[in-house]
Amino acid sequence: MDRQDRLQNFEALFWQLSRDVEHLWKDIYAKTFPGSQSRIMYLLEQSGPMKMSELANSLHITAGAVTTASNILIENGYISRLRNEEDRRVVHLDLTEKGSRILHELQNEGRAMMKLVFTDITDADLQTMTTIYQQAIANIEHLQKRNQ
Known part of the structure; x- marks a missing residue:
């Protein structure tokens, strides 16, 4: 097998592994945060408080989709609305302590799954x-x- 064949074989395996691992992680998060809820939670964890419009732009979804998903997350106590002190019309979303704790638990579950995936390495x-x-x-x- 020449280098080009090895690279093509690697590429196929890389994409298969990427898809499979992504599905395993999505399954872990989807149990608690279905659909765009998990993506909102992840972005807030990574970036800190964000406006709904920033979330919509980052996730490439409509403002209405962000509103729908964030209302569910707020009702369940995972995120909260923060009013801007200088401009009360500006609302940011941020993780609550409960949201951070749940994300941490899901990440630990994902890490345990990754250990199983790579256990023989x-x-x-x-x-x-x-x-x-x-x-x-x-x-x-x-x-x-x-x-x-």
Whole structure:
């Protein structure tokens, strides 16, 4: 098998693994946060308080979809509305303590699942994979800078 064939084989395996792992994580989150609710929770965790319009733009969904999903999250105590002190018309959404705790529990469940997925990989292979991924990320960043 030549390098081109190995790269094509790797690409197919990479995409299959990516899809399978994404589905496993989605299944974990969907039990508690179905649909766009999980994406809203994730963004608020990563970015901190955000306006609904910012969430809609980041998630590429309508403001109405954000409102519907966020109302459910608010009713269940996972997020809250924060009024801007300078402009009371501006409303931000933020995680509550309960929302942060639930996200942490789901992340732990996901990490446990990942340990099972990669249970047969040796420490040496894990280190090699980590090095490979770091190099690939660096290559992507270099390409992005070049294309700016």
